[in-house]
Amino acid sequence: MVFAGRKGATQTRPGTLPFDEVIATADVLSLHCPLTDETRSLIAAPEFDRMRRKPLIINTARGGLVDEEDLERALACGQISGAGFDVTLPEPPPLNSPLMRMAKRPNVIVTPHTAWASSEAQQALADQLIDNIEAFVAGQAKHLLVEAGR
Template identity: 70%
Template sequence: MNAPFPPLGRVPRIVFLDRETLAPAVTLARPAFAHDWVEFDRTAPAELMERARDADILILNKVRLDAEAIAGLPRLALIAVAATGTDCVDKAACAAAGIAVSNVRGYAKASVPEHTFALILALARAIGPYAADVKAGAWQAAGQFCFHTHPIIDLHGRRLGIFGSGDLGQQVAALGRAFGMEPVFAGRKGAGEARPGYMPFTEVIETADVLTLHCPLTLETRGLIGAEEFARMGRRPLLVNTARGGLIDEEALIAALDAGQVAGAGIDVAMPEPPPADSAVMRLAHHPKAIVTPHVAWASMEAQQALADQLIANIEAFAAGRPVNVATP
């Protein structure tokens, strides 16, 4: 094996704090330099400092590292986040302490858009309700070749409003075009005039038949869609969120579903995760017009393997003195 990398001058200790966030079948190769590897299925806040204390490199997905924790980890050189989002890490504190933060990017370009359309199609075609009716014997009770207890809509010819124009949003737009939809990208909320290639935020809210979120959670986007936006949804759209919890006011969404302002909702994210049993997200999970999945839009086996491969490549690049995918404050 290679010698330890120059920034440390010793065999580095690599600690993966929440290996269970990746499926057991995912192959996680070991870095191609001498190292000491330790992994834990999951790490509770009370366990963090004891497990991370001697780490030179920390791998984590959703474990939170605040400024206080970072200050107590003097050996730490790299935090390798096994996800795209790095909001679990205080990056400003890392920068001040000279700790690099890396993330993985572009690994779910197929998985998230496909899950998005799985939710859209399931809602538009009433897949869940019809499957439940069949199990309950409704087909036999109908006495004919079909029955019509739930409305079905075609996607062809519908307007698809997309919030977020990055790789995922662009791929969702491409899938929408394949279904004969009209994809439009929403401009910034509150902006006086939309940039070229974008439609004003309010116009998208008012005219889209399907709305789907693919933007990060920031101070600007928190609560992006709430009661005021639902009240303007004249097309009774389907609403899908595979991006981040906190982008939608879920209490307002339940009210909008009940009032008929929204025809259906597909939710894959929450805040916190897992959501409390009495949370609005869990009430949505039992709502007849909603589908809730447990933050798995990203998690096809192909996407998880791509994530794992890139994660190790990030660590090896850092060890070679050529850090990549560096996340900045």
């Protein structure tokens, strides 16, 4: 598993590889970032054209990170091996959207933003909540707190 630096960055942080290198060498490309002006259509035709290994594209982050029209073309011409999407833009997607058309393919799965909803995930969230409350009541810092300004 590798982590990509920001798209277009001239330098990467320790522990990350250049975005273009990850795009070119990934077997599985899993997206985990917010939708911002910078990340909208993060993966589009130019990125699909650089994918040499026909990766599986997974998006459980935010709809809009992948250009759906370009994704549909990449699937049709074999640039990628498949796609798994738990997010769409808008939610829910129109039935005639590219992603919903692609959902009919055997190598594509589209779920309605419910990847977090397994009983295991819900139990993990409940356990984290209880741990945080118990730590707070005991006056202890907990590792799952978000620092202000980050």
